[in-house]
Amino acid sequence: MHVNTLKVHASDNIIVALRDLNKGETVATAGASYLIKEVIPAKHKFAAKDFEVGDLIIMYGLVIGQAFQSIKAGELISVDNVKHATKPAVIADSFNYQWQPPQVEEGRTFMGYHRSDGQVGTRNVWLVVPLVFCENRNILEIKRQLEPYLGYNSPDFDQLGELVHLGSQGASVNDIQNYGLNLSDAPLALDRPFKNVDGVKFITHHAGCGGTRADAERFCRMLAGYLLNPNVGGATILSLGCQNAQISLFEEILAQMAPAFDKPVYIHEQQQSASEKAFIADAVKSTVAGLSQINQIKRAPASIKHLVVGLECGGSDGFSGISANPLLGKISDRVVAAGGTAILAEFPELNGVEQNILDRCVNKSDALNFKRLMEEYGLKAKAAGSGFEFNPSPGNIKDGLITDAMKSAGAAKKGGEAPIQQVLDFTEQLNFRGLNLLCTPGNDVESTTALAASGTNLILFSTGLGTPTGNPAAPVIKVSSNSVLAKRMSDIIDFDAGTIIDGQQTMEQAADDLLELMIRIASGQEYSCSEVLGQEDFIPWRQDLSL
Structure with a gap:
């Protein structure tokens, strides 16, 4: 059944619009009804209560902003009335985080390349x-x-030679721009x-x-x-x-x-x-x-415990944190439950959710390491005249992610609920299976480049606005937060999580389908869209100055 609004967490005081809401209409969610006071675009949020200046804004059960203007219930939450704010995080005295691993089918395998060090590749x-x-x-x-001479084909434009010939013979700009030029469907x-x-x-x-x-x-x-x-x-x-x-x-x-x-x-x-x-x-x-x-070397069966899945997002929108990112979190938890590994990156997009991260660390040393890395990163950002609060891009803001904490709260959903086994700095290698954190920038390509350097053999990448990012070593599987994007940019999107928003699938059903796609791609039975397009982005993270 299609719904119009969503209250993500019981303690939230803002509501997500799942479609465009018109001024004057009444909508219901979580047992309450709201009169919409102004147009609320899909993916944006409206106030569930009256806010005074200084009141905290809650979403995902977390502080994600603070009102600097009074806001009436039913009015739009925007950069014109809300600023970035977070709640300070503290390290607990004891670490006994408990979680209930999801049930996973035993004996699941993919066809991979077995290396002498015990790792298994999804590509060679x-x-x-x-x-x-x-x-x-x-x-x-x-x-x-x-x-x-290598036999690796990338799509070519049909009739390109004829188009060049027309241009060389003085064809008009209009004739050239209207010429039928299509990519071939060669494998x-x-x-x-x-x-x-x-x-x-x-x-x-x-x-x-x-x-x-x-x-x-x-x-x-x-x-x-x-x-x-x-x-x-x-x-x-x-x-x-x-x-x-x-x-x-x-x-x-x-x-x-x-x-x-x-x-x-x-x-x-x-x-x-x-x-x-x-x-x-x-x-x-x-x-x-x-x-x-x-x-x-040839492919041979391997347990899915040999999957090392990178978790990334880019070009996020207001639906990313309620469809694609939680879906990646479900997959992360399933891979971890099967004995595999997941790596959550992009530390600027964990700003505001530090408490959840600290509480999930299995030991104090990693909690301290995470806190130190975040603080050092934040200080470097401020020294450059910026800060984590400037992380949301114009595209993020336009599509409903108005503060860094709001963006972070949704982005962190990619990490599921599993305990965090280790916190790694840039270039460090994995030591433990399970969920790991890796300190990288929020820059999509710098982050995916770093994920592959730390051992990921597959990368799940959620997007709400659309981005073509790929990697030379690890297949990048794009997951769209909404079906409009999946249809409009079908050549870069591998999986549509918009079915969750539309009510066509539950989160668990979508996770079943995405896991099957991952196994087919890991086995070489299918290629990700970024592989087909030859998108092999590689940007090393330069942390210091050019001299």
Whole structure:
């Protein structure tokens, strides 16, 4: 049954509009009725009571704002009358958080790539990546030379040659813009010479030099994390020679992180080569040799306890926190209950829900670590003339997320209800199965880049406004908060959680369907939309200044 409004938590004093509400109509929710005093757009909230200046605004059972104007019941909650506010968080003396794990079907498996360190990949990819941005052009040249022979197809525009010909013959701007140009429906993988390799990922970036030594070390640690990711079979690495991210530094960090590392890695240094042509030729030969090596591994059944699921959101809207994000939380809890791992990132989007996070930590040291990381991050934001309160983007605000605490309260739902086993800083590797936290920015790509560096072999990404983000190592599965988006941007959305808003499915039914899709994608039976589109975003988090 379709409903018009939603009171998310019994103690909330604002109500979510699930459709556009007109001035003068009366709506009912949670046993109470409300006269709407002005137009309330879908995804936005209206006051469930009269507010005076200074009154706290409650949603999800949490303080998410404070009124700085008087607001009458039935009036719109907006940036014109509410500002960001949170309740201070405290660390408890004892840690005995209890939760009831959901029942999961025993024996669920996916077809994965078993690595010598016990991890299991959902993909088997080869990376071609530079140690420094100076090598970006050479990465693209290797891609240009190799790709036609690898059999990995990306959709092309039909009739593009004819369009270029028309333009060269003086066709009008109007004729060119109205020309019928459509993407082909060719499959992602054609006749691949390396049948057990899921892709060669050519990565470019702007890190490795020109900044602090600490940033160079963090980048090397992050890149080493990519080589340790179970989805990565090996890599060709290009070095210029004089950069901060030295080959020796990278090799030292990799050896520290994984003394028994045994994946094939070929490193080439341009300043030691006879010519650029010879340098490229050597890198091409190494890449083909590496592909031959990792092509020997085949998929085999693996328990879903080997899934390491990254939890991310971007382009959020007013429905994200009541459909897509709680759905990801259900999946997170199911994966954890099955013995698997989930990683919740984006620390700026946990501002305002610290108490819930602290209460769920299994030990005091991790609670202290989380509090320290949040405080240090907040101080750096203020030193830059900003703050967590500025996290909501114009698109977030337009679609109903008016304070950072409101956005955070919904974003945190991705983490479900499981206890938090460990709090990790950027580039740190997993030590425990279960739910983990990873300190990353709210920037979608910096965060997904970091998630893969810490070991995720699959990423669930909720969005309400639509974003195409992908990753070179881990398949990114997009979950829309609303059905309008799923229909409008069907080429980037893998799963529609709008059925929950529309009342077509319960949260549990949607979780059943999403888990099945995850297993098919993890097994290589399907590709995520971002993979089909070749969306392989990679932005290392540079924490210090450029020098």
